[in-house]
Amino acid sequence: MEKEKKELIKKFKVVVEDLLDNYELYTDEEKAKIKEIFQKVADLNTILDKYDIDTKLNLAEYLAACGQYFGTICY
Numbered sequence: 001m002e003k004e005k006k007e008l009i010k011k012f013k014v015v016v017e018d019l020l021d022n023y024e025l026y027t028d029e030e031k032a033k034i035k036e037i038f039q040k041v042a043d044l045n046t047i048l049d050k051y052d053i054d055t056k057l058n059l060a061e062y063l064a065a066c067g068q069y070f071g072t073i074c075y
Contacts, residue, residue, distance in 0.1 A: 020069060035070055 019034055026034070042062060 023069070031070065035066075038066065 023031070023034075
């Protein structure tokens with residue numbers, strides 16, 4: 001199970017880097033699609049928080065990190 005988890009993390013990092021490598025060249029529609037995908041992942045993470053005992057998602061930190069990649073996001 002740990003090997004599977006490490007492989008998923010590795011693949012996810014590759015996909016995220018590939019999605020964002022030319023972000024400044026993307027159209028507004030393409031950027032919106034990426035933001036939507038990341039929001040869905042964040043929503044899933046919130047659902048799965050019930051399995052986190054010690055750590056919880058800090059929404060302010062998450063939005064600050066997203067802001068670094070995508071600029072200001074209004075929700």
